[in-house]
Amino acid sequence: MSTTKKTVVADYLREALAKGVYRPGERLPGEEELAEELDVSRATARLGMRILQDEGRIAIHVGRGAYVADHQPIIHRATPTSRDDPGRLDSDYHARLRDAGYSNIDEKIKVSLDTMRPKIAKRLLNESEEQGPHGGLVVIRASEHFVDGSLWQSHVTYFPFSIASNTALMSPEYLEGGIGEVLRELGLHEEWNWDIVGARMPSQDEADAFGLAPGIPLLIQERVTYEGQRPLRFTETLMPANRHQLLYAGGDAPEELRVMHSDVNIFEH
Template structure:
């Protein structure tokens, strides 16, 4: 079984998927049929199919066969617009958007904790002196796990300096219907600018199991630090499977209907 032959199998299937010969969720030819078509052994056909599985292009199910990966990503509104960001307003924005896409069972679980500030968080919040002062080393953590059809869909963790969040609604495990930015404004802090970094990485084994990910599916990681002038107010890290999410950024005076306007955009389209 030469490497070149299994690569030929993978190339053959990849080209077929690119042409749209098979639709998302459709069953692909089995190992035996594929081996006969390409004049290779079943073992070589199997190895070629595994290459595409590792790329996240197909899903191989034991006893059922191989199927085209069904990438139907939900648009994640990364840029706040009039009325707030859907990533923060679960009931008013994010949940209805999922229901419109055909998902019914949607839930959010929130946990709040108090911990010492890890070096990564201290760097994001520019707290080089995190250990100084009576509460300088403490951070309030709001963790939100969002579930769709019983599976973990998105995980978001926000860190607030203790001096900002102590004895405020930010320490409550209840959902903040008006959004974090609105709560901060009520406390006298205005989020007037922020920066984002978005990257991709492969999940750990625990993350793959928690998100229910097959081989070859990376995670998108979005980091955001929001400021009031030169004062960092919060650091938020959102982790989401790349085949289920795509980030939407806007510039200028984007309309409130932006999320609806872009809801049918799919970067996996060919």
Template sequence: MAARHVEIAEDLLAGIENGRYPPGGHLPTEDALMVHYATSRNTVRRALERLANLGRIDTRQGSGSQVREYKPITHLASSIKGAADDERWSEYAARLREKQEGVPHQTLKVGFEAATGMIARLLDLNPSETEGFVVIRRCDRVVDGKLWERQISYYPEDIAVGTELMRPEDIKRGTITVLAELGYEQTGSWDVVGARMPSPKDSALFGLGPGVPLLVHERAAFAGIRPIRFTKTFIPADRHQLLYAEGEISPDLLKSASDVNIFDH
């Protein structure tokens, strides 16, 4: 048999999911919950703490417990018609403005360092050789002062050095186009997407509340069998949904998917 505070938390969670306690609304006060469940204040507080740790409510002293409202914006993660990550961000930013979720902007930094570990393996580089270096483009995408997404791309030195990939500025025509112009036309890629709970540093960096995981999207791109780029994107799960689409998909069909909210019940 479950502990009493777990039973209460599960009952309140059912009320959240069936709409009895809608997003943005408040749960009953601690006193009301004590009466309703015929239990102690400590048990009620443990139940509310459990819901907060699940990311379903925000509890503040003096203002009660509010049901957390999630309004993620859908991010097209697949390469429809060869669109690059930075091109798809432009579409995502436009949707943010359309939904009045904030004013997005991005900052870019470029670095150069020896490839080690996983990066060296994925880009088929030997760290002991002089050519075992990578150009790193780090892009922080910010909305109303809050870090929304961090994307880090790694390019082999012999491909990127001396090109516009070394400049810390947005490339309007997209990095896939730049690589093709350099003789490395992307012919394929693979993606791995996973979720992990954030470290305290991650939580502070992205402004994450309790119970919110961090999505990590990794992509390796190839020209034939030659690895030409590896990208890691860090995405707070309460603000993003990843949309994958294949084949001939019209903009209207993509828009219908963009209106889906996985937090709706």
């Protein structure tokens, strides 16, 4: 069984999915049918299908066959506004989850104090912070969101110790007005931000925590917010790519944008 032949099978299926020949949730041809269609052995057809399974494109169920993965991601509005908090799920998002058939939404918050890793220091330290007595300390506020008992999103927000020390940010409790409101009460105003969004494969621990099938990557959104040139917080959000899609809007986008485009799906054909 050559690598070339199993790749032919994988490419054939990949092209069929791209053209929408098989819809999400639809059963694919079996090994025997694929083998006959492509003039390969059943073992080769099986290996080709496993490539697509490892990519997260199909799901193989023993005794039932292979099915097109039914990716129905929920829109997450990533554009920051005066009311947005990257560590929260807004009420609109809750409504979209319920519309998609999910019901039980829960949040767990943990707060800790640690020294800054190089990655965190690179995003949070400016010259004044580095020279201060607590320049190497960071307050970490981790928020995990569970939907129907499964980990759905993970947000970790890092604050310079000089900002978060002895404030509500160090309490592992739900913040009614969000992190932004606490910062405003401290006299700090988030004036601008930058975001980076990328994707990577999860570690085994992450795959287990999120309950991810083989081949499903994580979306990683990083955001640093500033007052002038002073970094106020750095938030890293982890989201399974098959459950989320990020919506960025520019200009004078209406507030109801998330509702208007709630049925947009990057996996549709």
